[in-house]
Amino acid sequence: MKWLDRIKQHPAWIKTVLFLSIMGPGIITANVDNDAGGVTTYSLAGAHFGYSLFWSFIPITISLVIVQEMCARMAVATGKGLADLIRENFGVKPTFYLMLALLLVNLGNVMAEFAGIAASMEIFGISKYFSVPLTALFVWILIVRGTYKLVERVFLFACLFYISYLVSGVMARPDWGDVARQTIAPQIDWSLPYVVMLVGIVGTTIAPWMQFYQQSSIVEKGVAREDYRMVRLDVIIGCVIAPVVAFFITMACAATIFQAGIRVETAKDAALALAPFAGEHATWLFAIGLFVASMFAAAILPLSTSYSVCEGMGWDAGVDRRFEEAPQFFGLYTGMIVIGAGTVLIPRFPLLDVMYISQVGNGILLPVILIFMLRLINDRRIMGDFVNSRLFNIIAWLTVGVVILLTLMMVAFMLFYHG
Amino acid sequence: MNNPFFMNFSQLLDLPVIDAEGCRIGVFYDFSMSLNNDIYTRASGIIVRRGFWRRQYALLPISGVVLAGQQFRLTGQSVGPAFSSGRVECEFALRRDVLDQQVVDVENRKVVRVNDVHLLKVDHQFHIAHVDVGARALVRRLGWETAVDALVRFLFPRSDYLTLEELISWKNSQVLTLGSQKNVLKLDVARAKLAKIPPTELAEIMGDLDVFEQASLFRSLAFDVQLKVFADMTADDKVGLIEQLEDVEAVQLVSKIPSDEAADFLISLPKVRMHQLLRLMESQSSRRLRALLGFRKDSAGGLMATEYLSLRSDARVADAMAKVRGNVDYPGNLNTIYIVDQAGKYLGTTTIRRFINEPPERPVRETCHPQKVFVRTDDGMEEVALLLEQYKYYAIPVLDENDMLVGSITVDDVMEELIALAWGKYKDQL
Numbered sequence: 001m002k003w004l005d006r007i008k009q010h011p012a013w014i015k016t017v018l019f020l021s022i023m024g025p026g027i028i029t030a031n032v033d034n035d036a037g038g039v040t041t042y043s044l045a046g047a048h049f050g051y052s053l054f055w056s057f058i059p060i061t062i063s064l065v066i067v068q069e070m071c072a073r074m075a076v077a078t079g080k081g082l083a084d085l086i087r088e089n090f091g092v093k094p095t096f097y098l099m100l101a102l103l104l105v106n107l108g109n110v111m112a113e114f115a116g117i118a119a120s121m122e123i124f125g126i127s128k129y130f131s132v133p134l135t136a137l138f139v140w141i142l143i144v145r146g147t148y149k150l151v152e153r154v155f156l157f158a159c160l161f162y163i164s165y166l167v168s169g170v171m172a173r174p175d176w177g178d179v180a181r182q183t184i185a186p187q188i189d190w191s192l193p194y195v196v197m198l199v200g201i202v203g204t205t206i207a208p209w210m211q212f213y214q215q216s217s218i219v220e221k222g223v224a225r226e227d228y229r230m231v232r233l234d235v236i237i238g239c240v241i242a243p244v245v246a247f248f249i250t251m252a253c254a255a256t257i258f259q260a261g262i263r264v265e266t267a268k269d270a271a272l273a274l275a276p277f278a279g280e281h282a283t284w285l286f287a288i289g290l291f292v293a294s295m296f297a298a299a300i301l302p303l304s305t306s307y308s309v310c311e312g313m314g315w316d317a318g319v320d321r322r323f324e325e326a327p328q329f330f331g332l333y334t335g336m337i338v339i340g341a342g343t344v345l346i347p348r349f350p351l352l353d354v355m356y357i358s359q360v361g362n363g364i365l366l367p368v369i370l371i372f373m374l375r376l377i378n379d380r381r382i383m384g385d386f387v388n389s390r391l392f393n394i395i396a397w398l399t400v401g402v403v404i405l406l407t408l409m410m411v412a413f414m415l416f417y418h419g
Numbered sequence: 420m421n422n423p424f425f426m427n428f429s430q431l432l433d434l435p436v437i438d439a440e441g442c443r444i445g446v447f448y449d450f451s452m453s454l455n456n457d458i459y460t461r462a463s464g465i466i467v468r469r470g471f472w473r474r475q476y477a478l479l480p481i482s483g484v485v486l487a488g489q490q491f492r493l494t495g496q497s498v499g500p501a502f503s504s505g506r507v508e509c510e511f512a513l514r515r516d517v518l519d520q521q522v523v524d525v526e527n528r529k530v531v532r533v534n535d536v537h538l539l540k541v542d543h544q545f546h547i548a549h550v551d552v553g554a555r556a557l558v559r560r561l562g563w564e565t566a567v568d569a570l571v572r573f574l575f576p577r578s579d580y581l582t583l584e585e586l587i588s589w590k591n592s593q594v595l596t597l598g599s600q601k602n603v604l605k606l607d608v609a610r611a612k613l614a615k616i617p618p619t620e621l622a623e624i625m626g627d628l629d630v631f632e633q634a635s636l637f638r639s640l641a642f643d644v645q646l647k648v649f650a651d652m653t654a655d656d657k658v659g660l661i662e663q664l665e666d667v668e669a670v671q672l673v674s675k676i677p678s679d680e681a682a683d684f685l686i687s688l689p690k691v692r693m694h695q696l697l698r699l700m701e702s703q704s705s706r707r708l709r710a711l712l713g714f715r716k717d718s719a720g721g722l723m724a725t726e727y728l729s730l731r732s733d734a735r736v737a738d739a740m741a742k743v744r745g746n747v748d749y750p751g752n753l754n755t756i757y758i759v760d761q762a763g764k765y766l767g768t769t770t771i772r773r774f775i776n777e778p779p780e781r782p783v784r785e786t787c788h789p790q791k792v793f794v795r796t797d798d799g800m801e802e803v804a805l806l807l808e809q810y811k812y813y814a815i816p817v818l819d820e821n822d823m824l825v826g827s828i829t830v831d832d833v834m835e836e837l838i839a840l841a842w843g844k845y846k847d848q849l
Contacts, residue, residue, distance in 0.1 A: 087532070
């Protein structure tokens, strides 16, 4: 087997193997980002505004890469989670309130995920009283009884299901020339609903839990500083794939529902409305995508939240511990799933209001976290040579500025609209 | 006010600091701690902060300050302290290095996060008495103690919360500060604390820490403990740790661990770092390791250690006994002695059991096993395992193509590989 040994010693092969072993956190985080809230926002964006919001995916991708790259760099340079770093450098008060806010906002997000599971299964005629408890149990067992490696593999595999959105998008037969034109030379319409939708896309794509989750999972992998480039590659791949998937979701709805002038209000409506134009299969693919995305996020969000809160508060955490060793961790994790799944099953629960409030919460929390991050990443005492370069800082602060401006606009608009 | 009493560090934070005339000069920010061998470390100075947007800090010696009620007062008529905008440089500060940071709880052998520090005040001196890791300290820091206490007392009058104090004596806590500073506590105090924890558990604790904390904890161990802890650490942790250590420290460590483990470890390092360490090592051990690194990991050459006990063919039993006695500190296998000729060619194997009751004058070669059992450097692990099992040997010699003795493989070296193999298969079945 000389040739096999030759391949095994080839630098490209060694690099590939190294990358495969490091790959995961970035790609998983970015893909969970296209969760129930995301799919809803993207399909409504397409259904209400056609191709006219396509341009926004380009700056969003850049911002996402910049924010997530900083987290990855902090993980590798310090070996600590984001909540740990905030606690150690800003003290207990900011940490506590930040964690409280994160917990509440993410609880709202988890409800949205279970609502997504219920909606997608209803397309196949499966009752939510059956699908929701079963998925909740599955998700709980996967995390509590599985090893981290197993969980990560299951999630990486689940990422493949996002291809279903790409297929749905192509099946919708968009006018490719028009798609390209609108992406490169957009005609921006500065009406109020348009801006709200724009801000909504930004808000769902760059969500606060992502920074905590990605940083912790890179720390958990224990990547050496020399291999940082591999981590960055993983993060960049993830942060590019996620908006591409989002783009296709928007396109599927734009090419069909918007063209036909049908009014839809939820992701389920959108999935069902696809059928007459792109066939039953497109609806099914869309529903499967929504189901996988929601389930995926319903597992990750409670996990990431419990980790962050326990890190920040100094409680023992980890899926490989026993319940008595980490009661707060398992309590939080189980509690979030039970509450998240439970509320979806309560008849007449104001679910839409809760989801809406949690999205506003996402928007308020994000700039706060970004500012903490930028202060940490520029502290040479913490980061050593991994601090931001001047150019990177300029781009990062610009991103933060735009995100803050947009989220402030979103919050203001949402309150205004709602009131 | 000269009676000793306890107080919480968090309740001192942000108290006003006034000079002798009663003018406010700033607020209390931190204690700088003295680095002597006190078991209960003493504060050597206070750090005062002023300004809100442009924060400035100044360090004052503790002798010039008294705590009077709810404020610190300067006693001397000294000129105002020199404020500067950067952080005050001091080796060890309570807020910076202990509060909200992780420490090792030596008694319970785990890593905990400090919610508050319990100070003992004796004659205007502040000593660290305990670190508080309890939930109540957390609530106190948030400023909700009165409200939460009242609520709990109302709802659950018998709750543990009201009485349970989760304090760890300072004597039993080891600080882990950021890696940019050297270890902050005097070494003998730290060593005495950490001596309570068995090396295996220390290695596990290391797994819970980030790389800087690992280096800090590791440096505070005695060298022989370092060797044991290092051997028990996971491969990833080892690599992370070596990166944080100074070259001298790393080289010392690698040249003192058994050569087969050193080789396994070196190969897991980035290439550049591996060659760097090899260059710095003493030529002899470096040459051995270089040779080991040339073999496949699962061949006899890759498994073997190059440390072993050997004697010339003319040696007597008395020489063998002396050899064993003289190597009691030697980390490898003491049971087996190989006999070689002038040139280093392998002649036979003997064990303590075979010569311990023999007359001292008898040539040790006569006590050798009747058969010569050995493996070659390129033999596979299976062959080594089979031979060890077949002859019930604890160790087997490794020869090169010219019958020269180059190393020795012990049962545990093979076991390690076999367990990994078996565990891999077991995991695949899951």
